[in-house]
Amino acid sequence: MQAVADRMITLLDRLEPEGNLNNKIERLVEGELQRRLTRYELTDRQLSRKYSCGFAEFKRNHRVAQAGYTFEVESDFWDWEMALDGIATSQEMLGTLAVKRDS
Numbered sequence: 001m002q003a004v005a006d007r008m009i010t011l012l013d014r015l016e017p018e019g020n021l022n023n024k025i026e027r028l029v030e031g032e033l034q035r036r037l038t039r040y041e042l043t044d045r046q047l048s049r050k051y052s053c054g055f056a057e058f059k060r061n062h063r064v065a066q067a068g069y070t071f072e073v074e075s076d077f078w079d080w081e082m083a084l085d086g087i088a089t090s091q092e093m094l095g096t097l098a099v100k101r102d103s
Contacts, residue, residue: 030097037090043083047076055080 004012004021016024044055051058058080067073 026097026101030094033090033094033097036086037094040083040086040090043079044087047080047083050076055084 009021012021012024012028016027019027047058048054051063053061058077064073064077
């Protein structure tokens, strides 16, 4: 394993005073994953509210084409798709952390 720079260890100690280095890093990673998950879920909720449907229905009904491929609707489509992928990825990674913790 590659060494962690002393300055990073000092910062980790200030951010996470309890536990060993691995536990500190794990808590920071978990916190970041939770933050990202929250942001992705917010994007999903906002776009669901904006278009009064979920992404699957939005896509199935060809809403981008119906809107004439406007920048706003196309951008929303890609942001929404990225948010849903981010939700799945974040949940999977959080699950990996939970499994490790339970074993």
